[in-house]
Amino acid sequence: MAIDKVIAPLLRVPLFAGLRPLQITEIARQAERIAFRRGGVITEAGRPGDGAYLIVSGDAVCKPRPGSAVLPQPVAPGSLVGELAMLVDHVYSATIVAEGRVHCLKLLRAALYAQMEADPALADHLSGALTARLTEVAIEMRRIDSLLVLDTAGEPLLDPPPMSEIWTRPLAAGTQR
Numbered sequence: 001m002a003i004d005k006v007i008a009p010l011l012r013v014p015l016f017a018g019l020r021p022l023q024i025t026e027i028a029r030q031a032e033r034i035a036f037r038r039g040g041v042i043t044e045a046g047r048p049g050d051g052a053y054l055i056v057s058g059d060a061v062c063k064p065r066p067g068s069a070v071l072p073q074p075v076a077p078g079s080l081v082g083e084l085a086m087l088v089d090h091v092y093s094a095t096i097v098a099e100g101r102v103h104c105l106k107l108l109r110a111a112l113y114a115q116m117e118a119d120p121a122l123a124d125h126l127s128g129a130l131t132a133r134l135t136e137v138a139i140e141m142r143r144i145d146s147l148l149v150l151d152t153a154g155e156p157l158l159d160p161p162p163m164s165e166i167w168t169r170p171l172a173a174g175t176q177r
Contacts, residue, residue: 006031006105009056013080015129023115023122030111036060036098042081043092049085051108054078058102063095086112087126 006028010016016024034053036042042053042060060075075081075096084090086107116123 005056006033009054009078009105012078013054015080015083015126017129019122019125023119023125026115026119027107027112028105030108030115032106032108034104034106036102036104038098038100040098040102042096042098042102042104043094045092045095047092049082049090049092050110051106051112052080052082052084052086053096054080054105054107056103056105059099060096060102061099063097065095085109087130 007024010024010028010031016027019027031054032051036058042055043049045065055075055077057077059077060079060081062073062075062081064070064072081094081096082090082092085092086109088109116126
């Protein structure tokens with residue numbers, strides 16, 4: 001895989017947006033290039049992961065857990081799967097299978113840690129990007145929670161109060177936060 005075919009997909013990963021060219025080049029240099037054939041398992045739910053996979057080309061599918069009513073979901077080129085395993089000890093939560101020939105970059109946690117140790121600015125960047133994403137998730141969860149809040153009579157609130165009021169008011173009997 002030519003280096004520009006490795007770097008281009010990395011540049012499109014939101015987590016890496018804003019990194020210096022040298023930082024992206026080093027991530028690309030450290031990445032494993034892996035090809036999967038049709039039916040090849042990229043990640044398997046319940047298995048420990050040691051890195052993330054960036055789908056460079058080809059199509060994959062996220063298989064639902066056995067007995068689930070969820071339909072298989074496509075995983076397109078440019079998708080980063082198993083992202084948490086790139087940063088921390090993590091068990092893959094999804095099974096991703098190649099639909100045909102799939103080329104991936106595997107971003108190993110050990111290599112990324114070594115790069116962050118050598119380049120603290122990379123660690124700062126990733127920390128900031130992850131903090132921003134977690135903040136977005138928290139805001140969305142609060143928004144959803146506010147839609148589910150019941151008043152003291154157990155009726156849905158049509159015009160929910162600000163979050164600061166929601167967390168200080170008593171709950172209706174039998175409800176939980």
